[in-house]
Amino acid sequence: MSAIATPRAASANSFRQAVSDGLVVAWRNLKRVPRIPELAIFAIIQSIMFVLLFAFVFGGAIPLPDGGSYREFLMPGIFAQTVAFASAITAIGMTEDVKKGIIDRFRSMPMSRSAVLSGRAIFDLVYQSFIVLVLMISGFAVGWRVHGTVLEFFAGVGLLLLFTFAMSWVGIWMGLYMKTVETAQQMGFTIIFPLTFVSNVFVPPETMPSWLQPVAKWNPVSTLTAATRDLWGNPNPYASQGFPAEHPALLTIIWIVIMVAIFGPLGVRKYRSLSN
Amino acid sequence: MSTHLREAILDAPPLEPPTKPNPNGFVGVIREPAPGKPLAVVAEGLVKTYTVGKSTVQALDGINLTVEEGTVLGLLGPNGAGKTTTVRILATLLRPDAGRATIMGHDVVTEADAVRSIIGLSGQYAAVDEHLTGRENLYMFGRLYQLSRNDAKRRAKELLEQFALTDAADRVVKTYSGGMRRRLDLAGALAGHPRLLVLDEPTTGLDPRSRIAMWDAIRDRVREGTTLLLTTQYLEEADELAHSIAVVDQGRIIARGTADELKSDIGGERIEVVVTAHEQIDAARHVLWNGPDADVTIDLHTRRITVPAHGGAARLAEVIRELADASIPIDDIGLRRPTLDDVFLTLTGHVAEQTEGNGNGYLDETRGQS
Numbered sequence: 001m002s003a004i005a006t007p008r009a010a011s012a013n014s015f016r017q018a019v020s021d022g023l024v025v026a027w028r029n030l031k032r033v034p035r036i037p038e039l040a041i042f043a044i045i046q047s048i049m050f051v052l053l054f055a056f057v058f059g060g061a062i063p064l065p066d067g068g069s070y071r072e073f074l075m076p077g078i079f080a081q082t083v084a085f086a087s088a089i090t091a092i093g094m095t096e097d098v099k100k101g102i103i104d105r106f107r108s109m110p111m112s113r114s115a116v117l118s119g120r121a122i123f124d125l126v127y128q129s130f131i132v133l134v135l136m137i138s139g140f141a142v143g144w145r146v147h148g149t150v151l152e153f154f155a156g157v158g159l160l161l162l163f164t165f166a167m168s169w170v171g172i173w174m175g176l177y178m179k180t181v182e183t184a185q186q187m188g189f190t191i192i193f194p195l196t197f198v199s200n201v202f203v204p205p206e207t208m209p210s211w212l213q214p215v216a217k218w219n220p221v222s223t224l225t226a227a228t229r230d231l232w233g234n235p236n237p238y239a240s241q242g243f244p245a246e247h248p249a250l251l252t253i254i255w256i257v258i259m260v261a262i263f264g265p266l267g268v269r270k271y272r273s274l275s276n
Numbered sequence: 277m278s279t280h281l282r283e284a285i286l287d288a289p290p291l292e293p294p295t296k297p298n299p300n301g302f303v304g305v306i307r308e309p310a311p312g313k314p315l316a317v318v319a320e321g322l323v324k325t326y327t328v329g330k331s332t333v334q335a336l337d338g339i340n341l342t343v344e345e346g347t348v349l350g351l352l353g354p355n356g357a358g359k360t361t362t363v364r365i366l367a368t369l370l371r372p373d374a375g376r377a378t379i380m381g382h383d384v385v386t387e388a389d390a391v392r393s394i395i396g397l398s399g400q401y402a403a404v405d406e407h408l409t410g411r412e413n414l415y416m417f418g419r420l421y422q423l424s425r426n427d428a429k430r431r432a433k434e435l436l437e438q439f440a441l442t443d444a445a446d447r448v449v450k451t452y453s454g455g456m457r458r459r460l461d462l463a464g465a466l467a468g469h470p471r472l473l474v475l476d477e478p479t480t481g482l483d484p485r486s487r488i489a490m491w492d493a494i495r496d497r498v499r500e501g502t503t504l505l506l507t508t509q510y511l512e513e514a515d516e517l518a519h520s521i522a523v524v525d526q527g528r529i530i531a532r533g534t535a536d537e538l539k540s541d542i543g544g545e546r547i548e549v550v551v552t553a554h555e556q557i558d559a560a561r562h563v564l565w566n567g568p569d570a571d572v573t574i575d576l577h578t579r580r581i582t583v584p585a586h587g588g589a590a591r592l593a594e595v596i597r598e599l600a601d602a603s604i605p606i607d608d609i610g611l612r613r614p615t616l617d618d619v620f621l622t623l624t625g626h627v628a629e630q631t632e633g634n635g636n637g638y639l640d641e642t643r644g645q646s
Contacts, residue, residue: 017422024419028405028412035407035448101403105464108367110393111420275370 018112025106025119026126029093033127043089043131047082048138051075054202055142062203068235075144076156076228077201079132080221083164084196086128087171088188090120094175095184103274114268117172124168125161132160147233156231159252163224166259173267176274196221204237220255223248304523304531304623305541309344316472316503317343317366321375324361324527335361337527338375343472348504350518352511352616354624358527359507360400363476366505367397379472393422396470398461400477406449410441410460413449414467421468428467435463439493455486459493466497473497475506479513491516511616521616525624539614542622547585547592549599550608554579560604564595573621582618585611 033040051074054062059070097103097116106116136144146153171188178184198208198216205216216222226248229236244251309315322339325332336358343349351359364370366377368388376383382390404413411432418428436445439459449457458478465473478494479487494517498504508514514521515535522532531538551560557579565572565583573582585591592611599606 021420024416028408028416031412032405032407100406101399101401102405104369104399105397105403105417106420107369108392108395108397109417109420110389110422110468115420275364 014112018114018118021112021115022118022122025115026122027119029120029123030126039089040127040131043082043086044134046085047078047131047135050081051078051135051138051142054078058202064235065237066235068237069143071139071143072145072234073229073236074202075136075139076232076234077199077221077225078139079135079160079228080163080199080224081196081201082131082135083128083160084167084221085192086124086131086164087167087174088185088192090124090168090171091175091178091184091188092181094120094172095178095181098176098274099181103271107271107274113272117169117264117267117271120172121165121168124171125165128164129161132157132164144234148231152231152233155249156228159224159227159231159249162256163220163252166256166263169260169263169267173263173270176267176270195219199225201225217242217244218251220252220259223251223255227252305533305537306522306529306531307520307533307537308342309347309520314345315342316345317341317349317377317379317505319362319366319375319377322362322365322372322377323374324358324365324370324372334527336365336372336375339524339527339529341377341522341529343503343505344520345503346501347519348498348506348517350514350521351505351507351524352509352514352521352620353507353524354509357524359509359524360476361527362524363397363474363505363507367395367474368392393468394471395474396465396468396472397474398465398476398478400480404449404457404460404464409446409448410436410452410456411445413460414463417464417467423468431467435466438496439463440489453486455482455489458482458486458490462490462493466502470502472503472505475504477507477509479508479510487513511620515616523620523623530623531619535616538616538619542614542619544614545585545588545611546582546614546618547595548580548582548608548610548612549595549606551579551581552605552607556604557581559602560599560606563598563602563604570621573617579607 054074055071059074062070064070064073103116148156174187174191175184178187198212199205199219199222200216201221205213205222208216223244226236226245228234230248319339319341322336322341323334324336325334327333339358339362341349341351341362351362353359361370365372366379366384368384368391371385376385378384379391380394382394384391405416408416414432414435415428418431419425423431436442439462441456441460441463444452444456449460452460462475462478465475475494479490482490491513494504494506498517504517506514506517508517519534520532521535521538522529523538524530531541533541547564549560549564551557554576557574557576561572561574561581561583564581567584571584574580587594589611592609596609599609
């Protein structure tokens with residue numbers, strides 16, 4: 001037993017420790033991806049299925065008012081939907097970790113109290129970047145094009161990834177509360193499905209009942225979709241008057257800040273008191 | 277933690293002496309380590325109540341416990357006795373409702389970080405990542421115990437060797453046998469060179485061979501000077517590994533001492549009879565013993581009846597004659613010293629619970645029929 005190998009005092013440098021522990025947890029999650037390839041494969045297939053369904057099945061029945069390409073209109077929404085659905089996967093992953101006892105082990109270790117969660121959020125960011133990249137390539141294949149500048153393209157990608165990060169904290173928080181993996185699954189989809197469908201992703205909010213329209217317009221999935229459509233020069237014909245339509249990018253950033261500010265601390269608090 | 281909570285713990289009223297009557301009226305002897313010895317664990321009056329729906333369950337009802345440095349304490353008790361709750365409080369996973377506990381002088385509630393850096397916990401369920409390899413798991417745990425990258429790599433290699441996992445080191449844990457997973461779990465608990473190792477039922481569900489391998493691995497750690505707190509529902513395991521055994525029942529420690537001390541507490545020898553026919557168990561039991569049911573153990577499956585033998589060999593001769601007079605054929609009869617089973621039965625009024633498939637044959641054991 002060498003003296004060097006003795007654990008450092010836990011108080012050493014708490015921020016640096018939080019980052020380093022978070023990266024170890026992210027590393028752990030990344031290592032798992034190629035070991036369970038079906039997870040990534042189904043995530044991609046599911047999104048491609050949505051692209052095909054809406055591009056070829058419903059697409060013909062949903063004409064855009066100004067005659068723009070439905071597929072160009074659709075893809076930004078598919079990206080937003082995909083990263084929103086990812087939070088359900090995150091919730092399932094967290095519940096599984098709690099159930100299998102590995103969270104107990106982490107909680108008994110001299111590691112940062114936020115690292116298990118931030119590590120998962122960092123992982124989600126990296127992993128979803130990869131998924132989005134694959135989807136962008138598939139989108140390109142069915143006719144999706146970006147018309148803005150390179151800077152605008154990356155601004156859109158950045159917004160999408162920040163949103164992924166924020167949704168990941170929502171998923172983490174949900175996952176810590178769920179008692180079984182099955183409920184996490186049900187819960188995730190029960191929340192995420194309406195979130196992505198009561199939006200501007202597939203159809204114009206104007207066709208919805210009037211009481212539902214504000215939800216569809218202020219919905220973060222809608223603001224993200226509208227923002228990326230604008231940035232990439234894709235058709236965004238349903239932008240009616242009002243704050244969400246005029247400032248979708250700003251509103252998306254506000255949503256992201258709110259989500260992280262609420263669900264980050266809530267998640268850490270839940271983690272600390274798990275099993276109490 | 278917040279100061280008011282800390283005060284709440286410090287201001288907790290002094291504990292009442294146990295008021296719940298022991299089912300058997302037997303008061304066990306509780307032998308604490310001699311004063312002045314360095315203590316790794318001190319727990320005083322731990323109370324924990326869970327609320328499940330509308331009912332509340334008192335998991336701990338004032339646990340007092342000390343573990344001397346460099347020794348092994350076995351917490352022995354049936355399922356639901358409070359062993360795991362005790363361990364979870366000591367490992368900083370759970371906060372006690374009342375009472376306090378320190379590990380190497382650090383309070384488990386107010387100095388949880390300090391406690392976490394000196395303990396290693398291995399739980400009832402193998403808490404390793406089954407999609408990582410053995411080596412990756414140990415590397416990750418080493419890193420999270422704040423070892424540097426190189427130290428964590430070296431430590432992983434060292435532990436894989438010590439636990440005979442080198443051949444399987446680069447396979448994902450999913451492919452491991454139950455015994456290998458447990459060894460990896462234990463190795464994980466040691467990644468940070470803990471001064472106190474806490475093992476919650478380390479061999480529950482293992483086959484006999486894996487269990488013995490696990491015992492050997494645990495004994496090696498103890499030989500190196502690690503203090504060990506172990507919970508078990510196997511009497512044999514406590515007997516094998518622990519220097520001192522604390523018997524837990526209904527959230528309290530009801531006796532403590534070495535295995536020999538506990539056995540001698542409950543006194544004399546036992547007569548053990550195996551009757552030939554199942555139907556005659558009841559008849560034989562009445563020939564053998566007229567005293568309270570609690571002192572009788574009957575294993576229906578093996579047709580074995582165990583009763584106290586007041587009078588030793590003379591009583592044995594008498595019993596043989598009486599059984600012959602009553603025309604009860606027997607397969608086997610003998611005198612034996614009390615086992616921890618007897619201790620447990622006498623102290624708690626019920627036999628130690630055994631999980632299925634452990635091969636020890638305790639499954640059909642019942643309390644003396646009444």
